Amino acid sequence: MSKQVRTRFAPSPTGYLHVGGLRTALFNYLYARHHGGSFVLRIEDTDQTRYVEGATEQLIESLKWAGLSYDEGPDVGGDYGPYVQSQRLGIYREHAEKLLASGDAYYCFCTPEELEAMRERQISRGEQPMYDGTCRSLTTEEVQKKLDEGIPHVIRLKMPREGETVVEDVIRGTVRFQNELVDDQILIKSDGFPTYHLANVVDDHLMEITHVIRGEEWLQSVPKHLQLYKAFGWEPPVMAHIPLLLNPDRSKLSKRQGDVSVEDYREKGYLPQALVNFVALLGWNPGTDEEFFTLEELVQQFSLERVHKAGAVFDINKLNWMNGHYIRQLSEDELVSFLTPFLEKAGADVSDAEKTRKIILAVYKKIERGIDVYDAASIFYKETLEVVEKEAVEILTQETTCTVLRNFLQKLDTVDTLSMDNFKELMKTVQQETGIKGPALWKPMRVALTGMVSGPELPAVIEIFGKEKVSRFIRQMVEEYC
RNA sequence: GCUCCCAUCGUCUAGAGGCCUAGGACUCCGGCCUUUCACGCCGGCAACGGGGGUUCGAGUCCCCCUGGGAGCGCCA
Numbered sequence: 001m002s003k004q005v006r007t008r009f010a011p012s013p014t015g016y017l018h019v020g021g022l023r024t025a026l027f028n029y030l031y032a033r034h035h036g037g038s039f040v041l042r043i044e045d046t047d048q049t050r051y052v053e054g055a056t057e058q059l060i061e062s063l064k065w066a067g068l069s070y071d072e073g074p075d076v077g078g079d080y081g082p083y084v085q086s087q088r089l090g091i092y093r094e095h096a097e098k099l100l101a102s103g104d105a106y107y108c109f110c111t112p113e114e115l116e117a118m119r120e121r122q123i124s125r126g127e128q129p130m131y132d133g134t135c136r137s138l139t140t141e142e143v144q145k146k147l148d149e150g151i152p153h154v155i156r157l158k159m160p161r162e163g164e165t166v167v168e169d170v171i172r173g174t175v176r177f178q179n180e181l182v183d184d185q186i187l188i189k190s191d192g193f194p195t196y197h198l199a200n201v202v203d204d205h206l207m208e209i210t211h212v213i214r215g216e217e218w219l220q221s222v223p224k225h226l227q228l229y230k231a232f233g234w235e236p237p238v239m240a241h242i243p244l245l246l247n248p249d250r251s252k253l254s255k256r257q258g259d260v261s262v263e264d265y266r267e268k269g270y271l272p273q274a275l276v277n278f279v280a281l282l283g284w285n286p287g288t289d290e291e292f293f294t295l296e297e298l299v300q301q302f303s304l305e306r307v308h309k310a311g312a313v314f315d316i317n318k319l320n321w322m323n324g325h326y327i328r329q330l331s332e333d334e335l336v337s338f339l340t341p342f343l344e345k346a347g348a349d350v351s352d353a354e355k356t357r358k359i360i361l362a363v364y365k366k367i368e369r370g371i372d373v374y375d376a377a378s379i380f381y382k383e384t385l386e387v388v389e390k391e392a393v394e395i396l397t398q399e400t401t402c403t404v405l406r407n408f409l410q411k412l413d414t415v416d417t418l419s420m421d422n423f424k425e426l427m428k429t430v431q432q433e434t435g436i437k438g439p440a441l442w443k444p445m446r447v448a449l450t451g452m453v454s455g456p457e458l459p460a461v462i463e464i465f466g467k468e469k470v471s472r473f474i475r476q477m478v479e480e481y482c
Numbered sequence: 483g484c485u486c487c488c489a490u491c492g493u494c495u496a497g498a499g500g501c502c503u504a505g506g507a508c509u510c511c512g513g514c515c516u517u518u519c520a521c522g523c524c525g526g527c528a529a530c531g532g533g534g535g536u537u538c539g540a541g542u543c544c545c546c547c548u549g550g551g552a553g554c555g556c557c558a
Contacts, residue, residue, distance in 0.1 A: 012557075044558065045558095050558080112555095115555090115556085119554095123483075126483045126484075128483080128554060129483095129484090129554060129555095152556095172487070175486070175487080177485080181554095186555085188556085190556055191556075193556085195556070195558085196557075196558050200558090216486095216487065216488090216553095217553065217558095218558095219486065220487090221554095241487085243487090244552070248492095250551065251550095251552095278494095281494065282494070283494090285495060288506095289496080289506050289507080291506085291507060291508095308488095309488060310487095310488050310489065310550095310551095311488075311550090312494065313492095313493055314493095315494060315508070318493070318494065318509080319508095321508055322507095365520050366519080366520055366521085427518095439518070440517090442519090443518060443519095444518095446518055452519095453518095454518095456519065457516095457519060457520070458518050461519095
């Protein structure tokens with residue numbers, strides 16, 4: 001019987017949750033849930049210079065919004081805590097000392113300036129920039145003397161100078177690295193904090209993580225990690241490096257070229273189920289033509305074996321389509337509660353709940369994101385009418401248009417109020433009396449009322465407008481164009 | 483520059499040697515439905531980067547080239 005599966009998502013709290021991070025979290029979540037294991041959230045805040053107020057809370061909020069629940073984490077606890085690395089400093093120190101004692105790590109007193117100069121020299125010579133090992137040869141006495149003098153220092157990993165490290169990656173297969181080309185990675189910084197590499201390995205081991213699923217950008221540092229596992233005498237977890245999310249120009253997905261934070265998408269009116277579904281399909285697919293999945297279905301079908309190797313462009317266009325699909329899937333009540341805030345934020349008066357509801361139901365099929373709703377509904381919030389579309393003007397200047405509009409105006413006098421039903425009746429009468437039907441009948445009405453050739457279903461527009469507005473707009477059009 | 487990864491329509495992808503006349507989805511373009519507009523449905527455009535092998539047979543295996551990406555921090 002193999003071990004209980006345990007995966008983790010280990011973000012650095014430097015801002016918001018990146019969509020690439022969301023996908024990494026999702027794959028970890030899906031893998032753990034699929035195997036009945038545990039999913040852990042661990043905060044990797046070992047860089048004091050990058051501390052961002054409230055970032056952890058934001059991360060947790062975004063994860064919660066996406067529906068990715070974790071079994072252990074800073075806010076829910078667990079048997080392997082604490083789950084925030086800045087609260088585990090003693091543990092890293094202790095482990096670094098073990099490495100020092102066993103000879104797998106060494107003190108380094110080189111200054112940042114010296115290292116910078118070294119790097120420049122190497123680059124100018126066309127070499128791979130890496131630490132030259134100066135402090136490796138320091139004697140115990142020399143080291144002790146410098147420590148006693150209080151000279152700032154770091155602790156470095158002593159990578160073997162020969163041989164190779166072989167990585168068995170679930171997604172990439174066998175990858176080999178020449179040890180001599182792997183740098184003596186800093187494990188403990190001069191401020192006493194561990195670097196990612198040390199903290200990550202120590203925590204994954206102590207937290208009994210069985211599968212490390214993370215972005216491909218980490219593949220290159222796996223030999224360092226494997227060397228650490230070896231030095232500690234630990235069994236490394238299964239590795240799975242998933243392909244990167246790309247900008248349209250195929251560079252690594254970044255800000256500058258569009259929205260990258262989950263929060264951005266949430267604010268623009270993307271639904272969590274759409275974003276999750278979309279992102280799951282970037283680099284993974286079930287091998288069928290299915291493309292819509294609930295989180296539960298993803299859990300059932302997910303496997304690392306079906307994850308791709310190549311990077312995937314984050315195609316906002318397809319996300320929009322998928323989000324539109326999920327919006328159309330919403331119940332009427334869900335539509336109203338989801339979209340009303342977007343109308344309000346855009347400046348619409350939503351105090352009349354019944355009217356707002358009608359407006360939302362009239363336009364929801366035409367939008368792809370929450371933020372689109374105001375534009376789609378704008379005709380309902382204007383008290384004046386102005387025709388600018390070329391095609392709209394053409395329709396208004398057709399001969400039959402005036403006949404239709406004048407006739408409709410007459411019929412309008414016969415009713416007190418307008419509803420979807422009696423409007424259709426009126427239109428039928430207009431058709432019979434004028435002999436004009438189809439597009440020639442309806443399009444002039446649409447343009448005369450909305451100023452545009454495309455928009456919500458007309459009967460719905462009429463009912464929401466009410467008789468006064470309908471009458472006023474059509475009279476105006478007759479005056480201007482007939 | 484060095485190291486590593488990757489390579490099917492514009493994009494996401496199916497394809498684990500014959501089932502491929504290369505399938506699906508988004509976008510775009512037609513059409514149908516609708517007395518209007520959407521939604522929906524149907525159809526169309528569009529790809530195996532190049533060259534060598536291996537094999538009776540290669541999108542599928544191997545090699546080279548080309549192209550793209552990532553990494554090379556006292557950042558994660």
